[in-house]
Amino acid sequence: MSYLMKILDKPIAIDELKSLAAERYGDLIKAVVDVDRDLLAVDAELHADLEALLLDQGSAQTDLWGINLYPDMPDDEFLEFDSMINIRPSQGNRSRGVDDAGLQKRISAIVEKWVTR
Secondary structure, eight states: OOOOOEEOSSOEEHHHHHHHHHHTTSSOEEEEEETTTTEEEEOOSSHHHHHHHHHHTTOOGGGEEEEEEOTTSOHHHHEEOOOGGGOBGGGTBOSSSOOOHHHHHHHHHHHHHHEEO
């Protein structure tokens, strides 16, 4: 199974996300958001792979947050803040989630910008 693994340069339709999910994990797409550059990278086996892709393209580690997207779920369950790359005690984030509510809102806004529903 190969992964598309790309940084979006145009919005992606929810139907395309559904197709990618069906080919990979069945119900989810792994993604990483760069909150400084308003970027969304999608479709990898591991969040760390997308993180490396973004770092190679000039992103800063402190701005990258891993999420899961569930294209078949209702709006309130579409986005999940859960990734090993989010564990950052140095930034005050001690969980796999995103502990800061303001940061969650920024991530959600970036996802809304890139995913057309």
